[in-house]
Amino acid sequence: xxxxxxxxxxxxxxxxxxxxxxxxxxxxxxxxxxxxxxxxxxxxxxxxxxxxxxxxxxxxxxxxxxxxxxxxxxxxxxxxxxxxxxxxxxxxxxxxxxxxxxxxxxxxxxxxxxxxxxxxxxxxxxxxxxxxxxxxxxxxxxxxxxxxxxxxxxxxxxxxxxxxxxxxxxxxxxxxxxxxxxxxxxxxxxxxxxxxxxxxxxxxxxxxxxxxxxxxxxxxxxxxxxxxxxxxxxxxxxxxxxxxxxxxxxxxxxxxxxxxxxxxxxxxxxxxxxxxxxxxxxxxxxxxxxxxxxxxxxxxxxxxxxxxxxxxxxxxxxxxxxxxxxxxxxxxxxxxxxxxxxxxxxxxxxxxxxxxxxxxxxxxxxxxxxxxxxxxxxxxxxxxxxxxxxxxxxxxxxxxxxxxxxxxxxxxxxxxxxxxxxxxxxxxxxxxxxxxxxxxxxxxxxxxxxxxxxxxxxxxxxxxxxxxxxxxxxxx
Numbered sequence: 001x002x003x004x005x006x007x008x009x010x011x012x013x014x015x016x017x018x019x020x021x022x023x024x025x026x027x028x029x030x031x032x033x034x035x036x037x038x039x040x041x042x043x044x045x046x047x048x049x050x051x052x053x054x055x056x057x058x059x060x061x062x063x064x065x066x067x068x069x070x071x072x073x074x075x076x077x078x079x080x081x082x083x084x085x086x087x088x089x090x091x092x093x094x095x096x097x098x099x100x101x102x103x104x105x106x107x108x109x110x111x112x113x114x115x116x117x118x119x120x121x122x123x124x125x126x127x128x129x130x131x132x133x134x135x136x137x138x139x140x141x142x143x144x145x146x147x148x149x150x151x152x153x154x155x156x157x158x159x160x161x162x163x164x165x166x167x168x169x170x171x172x173x174x175x176x177x178x179x180x181x182x183x184x185x186x187x188x189x190x191x192x193x194x195x196x197x198x199x200x201x202x203x204x205x206x207x208x209x210x211x212x213x214x215x216x217x218x219x220x221x222x223x224x225x226x227x228x229x230x231x232x233x234x235x236x237x238x239x240x241x242x243x244x245x246x247x248x249x250x251x252x253x254x255x256x257x258x259x260x261x262x263x264x265x266x267x268x269x270x271x272x273x274x275x276x277x278x279x280x281x282x283x284x285x286x287x288x289x290x291x292x293x294x295x296x297x298x299x300x301x302x303x304x305x306x307x308x309x310x311x312x313x314x315x316x317x318x319x320x321x322x323x324x325x326x327x328x329x330x331x332x333x334x335x336x337x338x339x340x341x342x343x344x345x346x347x348x349x350x351x352x353x354x355x356x357x358x359x360x361x362x363x364x365x366x367x368x369x370x371x372x373x374x375x376x377x378x379x380x381x382x383x384x385x386x387x388x389x390x391x392x393x394x395x396x397x398x399x400x401x402x403x404x405x406x407x408x409x410x411x412x413x414x415x416x417x418x419x420x421x422x423x424x425x426x427x428x429x430x431x432x433x434x435x436x437x438x439x440x441x442x443x444x445x446x447x448x449x450x451x452x453x454x455x456x457x458x459x460x461x462x463x464x465x466x467x468x469x470x471x472x473x474x475x476x
Contacts, residue, residue, distance in 0.1 A: 001026075001181060001193045001194070001195070002026045002027060002028045002165075002192065002193065002194040002195070003025040003026045003027060003194065003195050003196065003359060004020055004025060004026075004027045004028075004194055004195065004196045004197070004198060004355065004359075005027070005028050005029075005030055005182075005184060005192055005194035005196075005197050005198070006020070006027065006028070006029045006030070006197075006198045006200060007029075007030045007172055007184075007197065007198065007199050007200060007201050007208055008029075008030075008031070008039075008199070008200035008201040008202060008204070008205075008208075009029055009031035009033070009035075009036035009037060009038070009152075009156060009166075009168075010036075010037060010039050010040060010041035010152060010200065010202055011037075011041040011148060011151060011152045011155065011339070011340055011343045012041075012200040012202075012332055012335050012339060012343055012346060012347075013029060013031075013198070013200035013201075013332075014029070014036065014037075014041075014152045014153075014155035014156040014159070014343075015155050015343040015344055015346065015347035016198055016200060016332065016346070016347045016350050016351065017029050017155065017156060017159040017164050018155045018156070018158050018159040018162075018164075018347065019347040019348055019350070019351045020159070020164070020351055020355070021158075021159045021162035021163055021164050021364060021367060022162075022351075022363065022364055022367045023351070023361045023362060023363060023364050024362045024363070024364050025359070025361075025364075026163075027159075027163075027164050027165070028164060028165040028166070028167060028192065028194070029156065029159070029164060029165070029166050029167065030167050030170040030172060030184065030186075030192060031166070031167065031168050031169075031170060032169070032170060032171035032172070032187075032204070033168065033169070033465055034168050034169050034421060034422065034462075034464075034465035034466070035168060035418070035420070035421060035422065035424075035425045035464075035465065036152060036153060036156050036166070036168070036418050037148075037149045037152040037153055037156075037428060038464070038465075039202045039203060039308075039309075040202050040203065040308050040309060040310045040311065041148050041149060041152045041202075041340075042148065042149040042152070042308070042428065043224075043226070043276065043306055043307065043308025043309075044148050044224075044266075044308055044310065044337075044340060045226075045253060045255060045263060045265070045266065045337075046145055046146055046147055046148045046255075046257060046258070046263070046340070047087070047143070047144075047145060047240055047253070047255060047337075047338075047340070047341070048067075048068060048071050048082070048084075048143060048144035048145060048146055048340070048341045049064055049068065049087075049143060049337065049338040049341045050068060050087060050107065050112050050115065050140035050141075050142045050143040051064040051065045051068055051107065051110050051111070051112045051142075051338070051341075052089075052103050052104070052106055052107025052110065052112050052115060052138065052140055053103065053106070053107075053245055053338075054106075054110060054338065055106070055317075056106060056109045056110055058317045058318075059317050059318040059320060060317055060318055060338060060342070061110045062345075063318065063338075063341075063342035063345045063346050063349070064110070064338040064341050064342050065110055065111050065112065066342070066345035067338070067341045067342040067343060067344050067345040067346070068142055068144075068341055070344040070345055070348075071144065071146065071341065071344065072084070072144075074344045075146060075151065077158075077369045077370055077371070078151065078154035078155065078158055078369075078370075078371050079154060079370070079371045079372055079373030079374070079376070080146065080147065080150050080151050080154050080373070081146065081147060081150065081258040081259070081373075081375070082144060082145070082146045082258065083144055083145050083146075083256075083258055084141075084142070084143075084144045085143070085144060085145055085238060085239055085240065085256065086139065086140060086141045086142075086143050086144075086239045086240070087139075087140045087143030087239055087240040087241075087242060088123070088126070088127065088137040088138065088139055088140075088239050088240070088241050088242065089103060089137060089138040089140075089242045089243070089244060089245075090123070090130065090134050090136075090137045090241060090242065090243065090244075090293065091134070091135050091136050091137065091244060092131065092133050092134055092135060092243075092292070092293075093133075093135065094135075096135075096243075096244045097135055097136055099244045100117055100136060100137070100138045100244065101117070103138050103244070103245075104116075104117055104138055107138075107140070112140065112142065113141075113142060114140070114141035114142055115138070115139070115140050115141075115142075116138075116139055117136060117137070117138055117139070118136065118137055118138075118139050119136055120134060120135055120136060123136065123137045126139075126238075126239065127237055127238065127239060127241065129236055129237060129294050129295050129296065130241070130293070130294055130295070131292060131293055131294055131295055132295065133292075143239075143240055145240065145255060145256060145257060145258055146258060146340070147257070147258050147259065148340050149428045150258075150374065150375075150428075151340075151343075153374070153418065153428060153429060154371050154374070155343075156417070156418050157371060157416065157417040157418055158368075158369070158370075158371045160417035160418060161368065161371065161417055162364070162366075162367050162368060163364075166417075166418055167190070167192065168421075169186075169188070169465075170186045170190060170192070171186055171187040172184055172185070172186060172208050172211055173185060173186065173187050173211065174211050175197070175211045175212045175213075177212075177213075177326070177328070180195060181193050181194060181195050182194055182195075182197050182212070182328065182329075184197065195328065195358075195359070196328050196329075196330065196355065196358055196359065197212065197328065197329050197330070198330045198332060198350065198355075199212070199217075199329060199330065199331045199332065199333065200332045200333075200335075201333070202311045202335070203219065203221055203274065203309055203311040205217055205219050205311065205331065205333035205334070206218060206219040206333070209323070209329070209331055209333070212323070212326050212329050213325060213326050214323045214325050214326045214329060214331070215325075216323070216324065216325065217313075217319065217331055217333050217334075218313065218314035218315075219311050219312070219313060219314070219333060219334060220270065220272075220311070220312050220313075220314060221270070221271045221272060221273075221274075221309045221310070221311060221312075222268055222269065222270055222271065222309065222310050222312060222336070223267070223268075223269045223270075223271045223275075223276070223307055223308075223309050224265060224266025224267055224268060224269075224307060224308055224309075224310060225265055225266055225267045225278050225279065225282035225283060225285075225286065225305065225306070225307040226263060226264065226265035226266050226286070226305060226306055226307065226308075227263075227264040227265060227283060227286050227287075227299070227302050227304075227305050228261055228262075228263055228264075228302070228303055228304050228305065228306070229261055229262040229263075229264070229298060229299070229301045229302055229303065230261065230301040230302075230303045230435075230436050231259065231260040231261050231435075232301060233261070233262045233298045233301050234256065234260035234261075234262075236256075236262055236297075236298060237254055237255070237256060237262065237294070238256065239255075239256075240253060240254075240255035240256070241253060241254040241255065241293060241294070243289070243293060251268075251289075252264070252265055252266065252267065252285075252286055252289040252290065252293075253265070254290055254293060254294060254297075259431065259434075261303075262298075264286050264287075264290050264297075265286050266286075266307070266308070267282045267285055267286060269282070271309060274309060276306070276307045276308060276309060277307065278305045278306065278307050282307070283305055287299060303435070303436050303438060304438055310336045310337065311333070311334060311335070311336060312334050312336040313333060313334025313336075314334075315334065317334070318332075318333075318334055318335055318339075318342070318346070319331050319332070319333040319334045320332050320346060320349065320350065320354075321354070322354055322358075328358065330350065330354055330355070332346065332350060374409075374412075374413070374429055374430065375430075375431065377395060377406060377408070377409055378403075378404055378405075388408075392408055394406065394407040394408035394411055395407070395408035395409070396408075399432055399442050399445045399446065399449070400430075400431070400432035400433060400435065400439075400441075400442040400446075401435075401437075401441060401442070402434075402435020402436050402437055402441075402442075403430075403431040403432060403433075403434055403435045405430050405431055405432040405442075407445075407449065409430045409432075410426055410430055410432060410446060410449050411449065411453060412430075413425070413426050413429035413430050414426070414449070414450065414453045414454065415453075420450075421450075421454065421465075422450070422461065422462045422463060422464055422465055422468075423439070423443060423446055423447065423450070423461070423462070423463045423464070423470065424463055424464040425464075426446050426450070427439070432446055433446065443470070447461050447470055447471070458470075458471050459471050459472065459473055
């Protein structure tokens, strides 16, 4: 029996789980996939939004501003890379220049600091690669960038280090209220009992709410495709570049990442499926837009393309409240952009303002907020690296040449919370396979290390769980 079960292993569920471990509670996380961070938290822009876009007095506006202020400390505690690079919303015609003024006023109303409109001359000095057609821009100095899957994994890992339990391959299909607790049943008939349930399932939030008898949640899906450029393009743009936003979102952007790549996208296509394949039309739309936004975009340095599906509420705002029809069920749903930015603030609110009214909260005196960075090794000096290699020779063996990832880092990813169990899990935790060759050279070594460390046959290892096996058998 757990005090609280959080359903959904994305950034919202992970942040809430970590916040709960600050108190003397028994808590668990239920995730339907074989690893955490398998939904929209692994496939988004990684932008820490300043807060000028959200409609004033909405939950989006409230938690965007609060989360932005919290993110630097949050990332530092969790050992996650975060850069306050600032963002620009660029106007390319007179109509968009008027829209910038509306955005500026909205940002001031929301409480965004260090916000101003700059002219063409200042804009082109800041970003020489901006298109010659650019007229002016809204500069938001508090905007930033972060790695969404790194942050999610760190949140859940830190929560597990502080006592939280993780159940993967736990797809909720039914639930029953029994006096003071819920029986939560999985697809393969596992049963987890909890006094309180927090539904943070992203695209699956409506379905999960229905399992508990709450039919009030309506969730839509919006597919976004991306192009990722090689880190040799580092410096092409220093700030995150937005077009003026539309009703479907903030539009296609050009942004550096914390790992020195350049990300382009996303598109915005309504969908009622979980299909994350990319399309010629979607990728061409990205290319068309970025070539209008900037000069000489180095598209020849594309190393991969991908897509994600972001869940949104039909109310067009976050849903964060206890269910009106099912006592003890807390819905945290429709957390689209700026959900990543808002995550630490949402987590704090859910625990301090909602959970606290349902359970007595006592501080966990042994809570440790800090986690060692996943990507620590390549940042070290030669002297520091040699010391580690002397103590642990596995750090002296390079597995991924593109990203300079060592065997020691891969073994660590297989051993620390939450433990990797497949090739993509290693990729998200270490960046092995994220370089120019996209795993073309290192994948066999990664598969071999997984097999040996987890003591499972090579034929059982998958790329991302389910039916994604890497090998089908021996040739000889």
